[in-house]
Amino acid sequence: MKSEPQQFASDNYAGICPEAWAATEAANGGSVPAYGEDAWTKRASDAFRDLFDKPDAEVFFAFNGTAANSLALASLCQSYHSVICSASAHVETDECGAPEFFSNGSKLLVAASPDGKLTPALIRGLATGRSDIHFPKPRVVTITQPTETGQLYTLDEIRAVSAGCRDLGLRLHMDGARFANACASLGCEPAEMTWKAGVDLLCFGGTKNGMAAGEAILFFDPALAEDFGYRCKQAGQLASKMRFLTAPWVGMLEGGAWIRNAAHANACARRLAGAVAECPGFTAMFPVEANAVFLKASPERLDALRDRGWRFYTFIGGGARFMFAWDSEPERIDALVRDIRAVSSAVPDRLSASG
Amino acid sequence: MKSEPQQFASDNYAGICPEAWAATEAANGGSVPAYGEDAWTKRASDAFRDLFDKPDAEVFFAFNGTAANSLALASLCQSYHSVICSASAHVETDECGAPEFFSNGSKLLVAASPDGKLTPALIRGLATGRSDIHFPKPRVVTITQPTETGQLYTLDEIRAVSAGCRDLGLRLHMDGARFANACASLGCEPAEMTWKAGVDLLCFGGTKNGMAAGEAILFFDPALAEDFGYRCKQAGQLASKMRFLTAPWVGMLEGGAWIRNAAHANACARRLAGAVAECPGFTAMFPVEANAVFLKASPERLDALRDRGWRFYTFIGGGARFMFAWDSEPERIDALVRDIRAVSSAVPDRLSASG
Amino acid sequence: MKSEPQQFASDNYAGICPEAWAATEAANGGSVPAYGEDAWTKRASDAFRDLFDKPDAEVFFAFNGTAANSLALASLCQSYHSVICSASAHVETDECGAPEFFSNGSKLLVAASPDGKLTPALIRGLATGRSDIHFPKPRVVTITQPTETGQLYTLDEIRAVSAGCRDLGLRLHMDGARFANACASLGCEPAEMTWKAGVDLLCFGGTKNGMAAGEAILFFDPALAEDFGYRCKQAGQLASKMRFLTAPWVGMLEGGAWIRNAAHANACARRLAGAVAECPGFTAMFPVEANAVFLKASPERLDALRDRGWRFYTFIGGGARFMFAWDSEPERIDALVRDIRAVSSAVPDRLSASG
Amino acid sequence: MKSEPQQFASDNYAGICPEAWAATEAANGGSVPAYGEDAWTKRASDAFRDLFDKPDAEVFFAFNGTAANSLALASLCQSYHSVICSASAHVETDECGAPEFFSNGSKLLVAASPDGKLTPALIRGLATGRSDIHFPKPRVVTITQPTETGQLYTLDEIRAVSAGCRDLGLRLHMDGARFANACASLGCEPAEMTWKAGVDLLCFGGTKNGMAAGEAILFFDPALAEDFGYRCKQAGQLASKMRFLTAPWVGMLEGGAWIRNAAHANACARRLAGAVAECPGFTAMFPVEANAVFLKASPERLDALRDRGWRFYTFIGGGARFMFAWDSEPERIDALVRDIRAVSSAVPDRLSASG
Structure with a gap:
């Protein structure tokens, strides 16, 4: 079908970048074990561990951001818990209730925030507003880096947020649908912006970064990843021909694309x-x-x-x-x-x- | 990474066939609207409607069979309903409870069947065993064509099953993870094996048929598809760069691959x-x-x-x-x-x- | 244990009124079939049908308002649908996410409303704000009569709300935790305030009205009640010794208590x-x-x-x-x-x- | 309504025993705080702790057995886990899929057992049959004491079951809908039959024991009870006038009824x-x-x-x-x-x- 002039309506309008394509092509040969028991999946996982300088990180691969973020949040809370996010967070505004669905009912507590960024004060306000069993108990905070409108948390801001979370007994999740854009803009190492700054769990987006599809879920504390593979499988996020979801990551990460x-x-x-x-x-x-x-x-x-x-x-x-x-x-x-x-x-x- | 000698452990060990690959390559150009608002997705949907000689069929695309079958079944029943299947059905044995998860608790009622095939008698036995509110009410039957062990329902057998379902007020779903193999073996038209034989809903597998990933969900009765797009989105099964999930179907279907x-x-x-x-x-x-x-x-x-x-x-x-x-x-x-x-x-x- | 001076902190602080008590006592004799197959339950259901002048209403009994309202709403929407309510509605503020839990994820869309009352305009604003599959589709409106702060919808206001709902294809649910107080205050017939004004489903509270526990769920359109008994059972809301949940209703309703x-x-x-x-x-x-x-x-x-x-x-x-x-x-x-x-x-x- | 001759069709056909009645009557006076913040609830909880000789046990009250058992099991497993039970267990045969609903999809793995009793061998068989992520991971065992058909586990049998569970990393839940009958028959202390024998969690039935309604959930390991109050509230199992659910327990337990x-x-x-x-x-x-x-x-x-x-x-x-x-x-x-x-x-x- 013929191509039309390029548009900038969405970064999802773009195709597959050459490096992801080449890796997919390289993966498309021979018999390869299914469901992630293959060499490409191992190599992609290792590439993430290297990139984040975290050899014990647990890495999982989901088909898209809806699932990755929702499964990640669901792993951090029960149905009667709540998730603190910005009012403009994608999980609140554009996932058709996916976080509530995957968690079987966790409520999103939204903070009005002009720039879509959470602060320790906003988090504290929502986390301490109620402490009775008639309202879902806050258990996790999710920040989007960069935000939906393209703003960035500085490293100091992330550290402040994570310190606030720790004080309140909350876990910190980062929705990194455009994580790479944040790294490029801040010029910092992925580790600095995540686990070294107190982030427990990161969803690292591949689709907007140049892949056909795919999001990686990184647990910086391996204990939090217990049985997460079962969760992905049950939720329809385990690819049988997994290599085609993971080889592109090898192409993206190993050469710096x-x-x-x-x-x-x-x-x-x-x-x-x-x-x-x-x-x-x-x-x-x-x-x-x-x-x-x-x-x-x-x-x-x-x-x-x-x-x-x-x-x-x-x-x-x-x-x-x-x-x-x-x-x-x-x-x-x-x-x-x-x-x-x-x-x-x-x-x-x-x-x-x-x- | 070097290739090893071919194995026959699973049809998921195979790669992407040339026709699916070529279509993916053709789709990889220019700016293309996301979330299924693109020409490839329309063309793939139309190709299914043509193939099944059913212009009003509603077609949806999921990433894999776990999700496709579970979402399809969930659309036909509530949490307090039950699904009748063979004891060896994949939804029972190998989906880690996905049907129960997506439906929020629907129970699978399994029939012991030596060859994995359901009969009107087996269905009737399970459907009429209980009629009190202390046990989930049967609402849908799922058959696998071909079965996990490679047997086929003949057209007459499918018609008999669907007639039995209608008598009992049950819907009929077909898990067609290897639907193409059934068509090839029986030498019949897709329509004959499905809606003309009384099947309400089909999951047509692409992965085992030569694609990287993907399953199509076909509603032969459009009324049953109401709001199904929301269901897919909420459940993490709406691809943003949808063309890469649908273009391969164009490659598979249009030329007969x-x-x-x-x-x-x-x-x-x-x-x-x-x-x-x-x-x-x-x-x-x-x-x-x-x-x-x-x-x-x-x-x-x-x-x-x-x-x-x-x-x-x-x-x-x-x-x-x-x-x-x-x-x-x-x-x-x-x-x-x-x-x-x-x-x-x-x-x-x-x-x-x-x- | 010794009694302290009466407080007015909550209408839940009150005990069981004499009429409910007497009926419970009357029910406490002999062998009585369980799970609602008893004469008291039939009599209570009939009393509701009489009171509402609606012989074909379907009546169910739940243990409390959390469950009654949540089950009622869940019966009107799927997980990817949404429920429109006031920001101060009890389902939003004090049910610990029960509506989201029972519906497996339906989102509550809240309208800021100074007096806790919804208007056709507020409903339309929320119902038409989004119409894409990335946000839950509105399917039901819930109003609280009287509101949490003790205000009443007039009959005209209810009719206007229900007309607005019909225009938008939305169902209308009434949370009547204190329904009796509304009737007494407006001096109107229960029928006028509900089905004659376009309400599809009512939760009629017994606890705050003088019972030990219990809430009735009234479907004015029997078709909406399909399989609702299964829903109650699965959700832990079917009492085995049902007579003790229903006899008090007989005591409350038959004599006008x-x-x-x-x-x-x-x-x-x-x-x-x-x-x-x-x-x-x-x-x-x-x-x-x-x-x-x-x-x-x-x-x-x-x-x-x-x-x-x-x-x-x-x-x-x-x-x-x-x-x-x-x-x-x-x-x-x-x-x-x-x-x-x-x-x-x-x-x-x-x-x-x-x- | 006139009473008919006594029947023995079910122990749910019986009414409220004098001791439960008297306590309800005693509780029916004055203003009493709601939602369990009352003296009767504290006294009932303490009575359980005394009865079980376990001062640190955490005690919760649910309306019925469906909810008590389902909530207890859900607290021990995630949706992708499984529960091992006998094929004739009430949770499998008569709860309309409640365990699956409350847990959002946990699968029940049933052991064919002539007398409805599980053995370490049966448990091991089910627990070790699969160890891949394509099937729900066993996490909890539930035994019914006495069984549906009135058989008892001896103390030695319970100890053997719990030892088997510990070896396999499984939690042990006891469905005690007729727990009192087991105690009376075995002539043993409640503690011996439960936590001293390795039971983690007990649902102690009140309804069949002479109450109008009610089931107690006892966590012998307080750590397992974290946030369980929220779980009960969200699931519609927190009574507002809690005293009427708990005072009967005082009547039942304190005097030995x-x-x-x-x-x-x-x-x-x-x-x-x-x-x-x-x-x-x-x-x-x-x-x-x-x-x-x-x-x-x-x-x-x-x-x-x-x-x-x-x-x-x-x-x-x-x-x-x-x-x-x-x-x-x-x-x-x-x-x-x-x-x-x-x-x-x-x-x-x-x-x-x-x-």
């Missing part, structure tokens, strides 16, 4: 944000710290952009979201910039534009 | 079964009607086979199971035949051999 | 509210329309009341909640009034008192 | 069994060790008994089941004996009688 892909996507976001920073009628809604750019503009201007063939979502605050991936083409970004500039000049401002 | 692959695998099974039919000390445990061969032999003979480098499972009745796939090599089968013959002659019989 | 008890409790609330209406430093937080009185006062004044031996909760807005029951003693209310007046005079106002 | 009631019921069973032991055409199906008598007889003889006004169930092996309770009247038993003898003489034997 994971961080290169992310750095490229981040650079693309900065390229767009920088180029339109001064465009009248278009305002950046959030600091650009990862691979997302959100631009506030009048409905007329957004329509004008659409008329020029651009696709984008506006579900967050009504602004236009642009997400970049490993394959984002600079020329195409420049085309977008040109169209934004043109729309900026051509479409008059209105009083209601910033509303 | 699905039936060629299955026919080849079935022929391989007959090749082995035919060649060792007269080998003293090796006895076929089941009629070879699909892609499986089960050989009963003494532990000494099985060990001798293993010593010659062959891998196989013995979890069904202690016999050696050999499963063939789209890529099974005739030469390698012949090598297995030679080794079985050699072991047959070299290892003496024992009284306990057939025990 | 249910409405007398409620009228008394409502009158007690008005008695308190009226007597302290002019007390400086004590302000009614909500209109007194049922059996609850909430009084805002400074922490010093509340402490002073506690020092005089009064127990009350302050979990709603920091005010003192007083709840009245069938057994509330006018003399004791007058004693409370005297103490409030005394505290009103003795404890000085502070600037922060009303904060 | 619990054991007297059970001893009486056991004696009644022996009275019947002894009196009909020599009746031609009636054969005891099981040793009479508790309060149950099962009599095998021809359909004609059973019909003849029914014609004489007797009600009984035949769901176990087609024999007539008679269950005795605290209120069983010796005269009425003697009337049953006379009728059995009459039927024994009057109805001729048939060849098929014992089939």
